[in-house]
Amino acid sequence: MIVPIIASCLILCALPITQRIPPSLTGVPKSKSKFSRKQYLVLVVIVGLETGLGSWNSWRQYQELVAERLGKSHHLFGKRAEEAFLSIPNGPSSMGASRAYATKPHMAGTVGDLATAREFLELLQRELGISDVHPEDVVFKAGSAESQRATRSVSKANKPHAWIDTYYPVMNTPRDRILEIVDDDGKSLIRTSLVEFSDPTDPDASKYNDDVPTFHGLSRGGDVTGPLVDGNYCTYEDYQQLVQSKIEVNGSIVLCRYGGIFRGLKVKGGQELGAVGILIYSDPRDDGSVTNANGYPSYPYGPARNPTSVQRGSVQYLSVYPGDPTTPGYPSYENSTRTEGENIPKIPSLPISWTNFNVVSTTLTKGHKFEGKRVRLLNNVDTRVIPIWNTLGVIPGYIKDEVVVVGNHRDGNVMGAADPSSGTASVHEVVRGLGHLLRNGWKPLRTILIASWDAEEYGLIGSTEWGEDFKDWVDAHVVAYLNLDSSVSGSRLRASGSPLLAHFIRATAEELPHPTESGRTLWDATTDDGKLFGLHGDNMISQAVRSIHEMQYTAVDSIGVSPLGSGSDYTVFLQRSGIPCTNGGFGATLNDPVYHYHSIFDSERWQELWADPGFFRHVAVSKHLGLQTLRLASSPILPFNATHYAYELETYLQSVENLAFTGSLAVNFESLRASIKSLQNASVALEEEKLDVHKDLRKLLKKWKKQHSKLRRLKKKARKVLCRIRKALGKKCSQVGMLLHEDPDGDLKLAKLEPFDLSHQYRHKFPITKLRKVVKRIREANKKSAAIEKGFISEDGIKDREWYKHLAVAPGKWLGYGATTFPALSEAIQFEKNATLAQLEVARLESLIDQIVGKINV
Incomplete structure (x- = not known):
């Protein structure tokens, strides 16, 4: 029946151009999507035409396929699908997911980590309707035929499936750690505790306070002693300042302040100058206005920093390469050939608390009894091959060989209520929303792959090993990667991504409401700044602190979307395969409750009490990520902005x-400037082609609709007459879209119209050739x-x-x-x-x- 296609022209004609294609140079689209079921049917026809219809027999086969998959009246499409999806994420469900993941330790490679991998697998199986597979039957060793088949079949899949890939990277776990001041003979003068302390006010933090001892992932083991040197933030510039000031770093232990740059590079900078060890501490002066000095009690009694909190985390040299240090550029199978690793330290390091700092820094204090004394640092770690588990699930689309990947890492340093469990909870809601659509007949235009990565905290290991394992497949099939790390640790929305997707990120955020304030949009939250200004306002925050804070978050994109560096799982997709990526979530500002990053105090209680009471921001991130997923998976013209x-x-x-x-x-630079100008001109022409091809498709359908409008009216009248006959014979006539047929017994009956059914005498009017050309251009x-x-x-x-x-x-x-x-x-x-x-x-x-x-x- 041609009616669905004809009617869809009206929808296409009504769509604003800016919704279909991002603006060529400036501005952000404001209009909302008006996708419809009928428009989506057009897209499915387009896919069929482009994938090889060469005869009327194949066209007939395609009619049958469409009738089978799309003929149901309840099938969800476009705008209806978006509205249905957005109705699913909610606070109680998101909070329940957070409690499931963030109330127990699940560091990569542990029993708790494997339990969460299985829990996420069960979520995928339940929501995607996978009922014929036992969870234990889909846990594969990386490199096995089963693992290879699971991923490589994604671009051919006809039904959802989910599985777990097990990789085997080299990582380490902590043993003994000691930090003390010693005399000239090496005798201990004072030893400071390296354990975070919490009382039952926060039951999870109290219960698991030393379950994952304070250490640096992938740090070098060692026992060193030396004088302490203050390296400030230990940035490249800070180390250069020490050299220029003729302060001896060689043979010293450098005291570094967290902030500004990745912690591993603080270690690298000291190592290159001959340091024997590195201590990295969390300084309340970097917490903005929310400090004890500004009148706020420490957590768990208030929003300020707990002085015993410690930031764990990897000290891998992330800017050299991520992933398993011993398999650079290739995957970590159980039997992989391994190198020594060129992106990990050769000197020991420890993360320490503000309380620890106040002990060891006395060696730098003039007049103190420990002035000039040396510091001993012991870091004993167990380095070995440790299995990790990536959990993945696929929703097949009509275009099977184009895949949109959505990913979040699951492993935490301890409980990780913000990092990563807030992101996991948000993805949990996205999966629930997609499951709801599937149960109501929805199917995406493109295939969607959902990934729960492991061992991100050690250095993006799970995603990197998978990306290296399947690079050829990623290159051939992945059209975009949407990443979510922590979805909520503060009040300000931070958005980053490829410039190709910058307008898309902002446009979708502008369509959603602000999570806590009426009359504002989600995008407006990019200017939110917390509400804790203390007794003296923000005068308590030094310019140096503001500068180091902004070093990590400044958006240089002209519309407020930051370019992507590293530090999360999009890295392998962008840096190895050139896949457009996005990343985002709510982060802490200098006027928010202190986020105890990678500490036991990144707990469920802190999240529910201070970061996101009611989980409104979690839900907002779920809706934003889901909306982006739906549109990337369903838009015929990918929302890539070439001119931007x-x-x-x-x-x-x-x-x-x-x-x-x-x-x-x-x-x-003149020749480079000329090349960029040529690219600008070419990109403008490309965006114009996108507009033209969409207009041509719209005109084609509009002309077709006009040709067949009389036929449609006649068939409508025929249906009414037929219904009257049926009723006169005492038979039901309730379905729309039926035609009169004669069954083998000679009785009159109603048969469901096949979508896009074209009787022989009208086939010559169907613009197959022209439509093929338009599809090819798209x-x-x-x-x-x-x-x-x-x-x-x-x-x-x-x-x-x-x-x-x-x-x-x-x-x-x-x-x-x-x-x-x-x-x-x-x-x-x-x-x-x-x-x-x-x-x-x-x-x-x-x-x-x-x-x-x-x-x-x-």
């Missing part, structure tokens, strides 16, 4: 020009848009850290978390101070951009 990316490159160039000017380095436009991100992948990688292949953006060499744009070029100027090398990097970028222009030209 092209014009952001101009700001990247300006940054490196400023670096060269500051460093008095003579580098010629798929070509999508391919060209994706070529921009992929085009920045250089197999030669970035100098001295060749695992990173993306030359437009990468984690900063001495930042780790934060992004550096045009990284190879920036580092040639800033760190190498080499004009010749910088000019070579200009040429490399110019070549890549010129190749991108060649690929996207229309």
Whole structure:
């Protein structure tokens, strides 16, 4: 029956252009989606046409397929599907999920971790309708035929399935740790406790206070003694300042303050200057206005920092390469050949509390009895191969070979109510929402893969090993990766992603309500700033603290979306395969309750009492992530903004020009600027092609609708007459969309119309050839848009850290978390101070951009 397609033209004609395709240069789409069931049927026809209809027999087969899958009146599509999804995430359910994950330790590789992997598998099986498989039968060893088949069949799957992949990385666990001040003979003068202390006011923190001892993941074991040196935040600039001030680092233990850069790089910087050990402490001065000095009690009695809290975490050199240190660039199977590991420290380190700091820092205090005394640091760790578990599930789409991946890591340093369990709880709600849609007849246009990664806290290990294992499959099939780490640890929404998706991120956030304030949108939460200003307002916050805080969060994108550095599971997708990625969630500001990152005090009680009472922000993140998932999986034209990316490159160039000017380095950027201009012109033409192809499709359907409007009215009248005949014969006539047929016994009966049924005499009017051409243009436009991100992948990688292949953006060499744009070029100027090398990097970028222009030209 052609009625669904004809009627869909009205929907297509009503859709605002800005909703279908992001603006070419500036602005953010405001209008809401108006997708419909009828429009979606058009898309399914398009898929069928593009996947090989060559004869009327195959068209007939396709009619039968559509009739089987889409003919049900309850089938959900587009806007109806979005509304149905958004009705599912709720506070009580999200809180229940959080309590299930965040009230017990589940560090990677432990029994508790395996239990959560199985729990997430059960969620997928329940919500995706997988009832014919026992959970124990889908736990596979990475590298096995079963594991390979599970992932590689995703792009061919006809029904949902879920499984667990077991990888075997080298990690470590803590044994003995000692921190003490010693005399000249090495005798202990005072030893400080390395245990976090909590009373039953927070029952989980009290119960598990030493279940995961305070240590650094992937730290080097050792027993060292030396004088203490204050390294401030131990940034690259801080270490340079020590050198310039002729302060001896060689043979010393460096005291570092958390903040600004990834902790592993604090260790790396000290090691390169000859330090024998590193201590990293959490300083209340970095907590903004929420301090004891500003009138707030310490947790668990108030929102200020507990002085015994310790930030655990990996000290892997994240900006060198992530993942298993012993298998760089290839997966960690049980029998993998291993290296020594070039991205882990060669000196020991310990994370310590503010209480610990107040003990050891007396050796730096003039006039104190311990002034000038040495400090002893013992870190005893057990380093070995430890199994980890990634849990994955697939929802097949009509376009099977295009996959949208949604991922969150599951492992925590202890309980991890914020990191990562808030994100896991939000993904839990997304899965529930998708399950609700599936039970109501929905099916995405593209396939959706949901991933619960493991061992992220050790250095993005689970996602990296999987990404290295299936790189060829990811390259061929993944169109976008949506990441969620911690969804709630404070009041401010932070959004980051590829420039291709920046407008999309913001547009979807602007369509959703603010989680706690009426009359505002979710996007408005990007300016929220907490409500705890203390007795003296924000005058208590120093400019140095503000600067180091903003170093981690400043958005350089022109519309408020930050570029992606590293520190979470999108890294392997973006940096190795050039897949457009997103990341986001609510983070803490300097006026929020103190977030005890990677501490026992990142607990369920803290989350429910201080971070997100009622779990409104958890739900908001679930809805935002879900809405992005639905649209990426259902939009015929992928919402990639080519022009935004092209014009952001101009700001990247300006940054490196400023670096060269500051460093008095003579580098010629004119050819690179010309290449960027060519890309801008090509991207504008590409966006215009997207608009044109959508208009052509709309015109095609509108013309078709006009041709068949009379036929539709006649058939409608026929149905009414037939119904009257049925009723006169005492038979029911309640279904819409029925035709008169004669059964083998000669009786009149109503038979359900097959969607898109075309009787022989009208087939010649069906615009198959024209529709094929439009579909081909749509798929070509999508391919060209994706070529921009992929085009920045250089197999030669970035100098001295060749695992990173993306030359437009990468984690900063001495930042780790934060992004550096045009990284190879920036580092040639800033760190190498080499004009010749910088000019070579200009040429490399110019070549890549010129190749991108060649690929996207229309």
